Amino acid sequence: MSTKDFKVVLGGDFGSGRTSFATRFLDAKKNKKTLKAIKTDSYPLILQTSAGAATFTFFDTLVHAKGGLPDNSFFRTSDAAILFFDTTNETSYENLVKWYDAVDVANGRKGSEPLPVIIVGTKVDDIKARDVKVKDIEFPRKKGLTYVEISAKANYNVKELLLEVVKALLGFGTILTDEVALEKASLEVDADALEKLKKEYEEAGQ
Template sequence: MAAYSYLFKYIIIGDSGVGKSCFMLQFTDRRFKNDHDLTIGVEFGSRTIKINDKAIKLQMWDTAGQENFRSITRSYYRGAVAALLLYDVTNRDSFTNIERWLAEAKTNANHDITVILVGNKVDLESNRAITAEEGEKFASEHGILFIEASAKEAFNVDEAFVNSAKAVLVKLENGEYNLSTEHCGIKVGNAALKDTLARKSGNVQNKKCEC
């Protein structure tokens, strides 16, 4: 198993049919599946990325958007450090419902969860119902990140995960997370522990030299 500095737990939320499973599959496996079945409950995926020379493992939970699975979905909010909130740029209802999804995330997740709003399916430009400006405005008003993307064309898929992970890492390095808390959504990996031990060892050697 490859070493990583940190593991970040993610949750992917939004209405049914906005492309959550395809978005995760494109990120984890770099492929698109046209006939992806509706998610029943929760699906899981993971991938390790590099940010500032640190290996960050993203552990993702893709949730069902149907109302009858909402009680299952809510249990996954707690323990997630970041959330991708997806809507379909060709579906006005999916955009209208993001306010409810965001409110649910804020109610059930940690107060410091990082959220990125993702307008998916920009490859269907001729059918667009929501402008990029509308998405940007909503994100700005609610203090969350924003990006438009296409799971089908792999456009801005990596960027959605990387940009949100960078935001989490900045908070982490600023000491905004209590890593001793069970549900903080961040796990320290072996690589980070080795770096810490190496720094401590270097400090001890420097002190010996000074003496």
């Protein structure tokens, strides 16, 4: 029985945590392929879900380390997008709009449903260095997008973010029915402090 295949593009400024997220998943890292034609690394991850087996391939661009965004060939024919910013770097948050617009332009088709987009704040393990305050994170709220904060190196909310992608593409009630293997965590987080920040974000939107 064939699996469903989904292309999930990873966007965000250089150093925003895109690659760190993709490489947390052991199987995705092991099966990494480089697509030279569009200067992209792809990370396929086969998941067992309550809606059946599905392959989620994360597309991570290689071209914008020198600045700028990849062209439409990177974003085109996406099924979903995850846009990252570094919570310790305000400029990366400000640049989200450019990444969002690039996804929208490449995939916007007359009469088509909006592409699922998830906004992600990274490196939340470093609370003292945080440059983007929760009260200032308005972009996902204005666009009506899901917002998740993660620390890839601590494996904090990594699986939760993955599940958000799964639900966006397979249905809200979908769950993972098998364990997803992650790299061993190399950092710890202050879970209580991060839970307070999450509540602040939710309350700001009420």
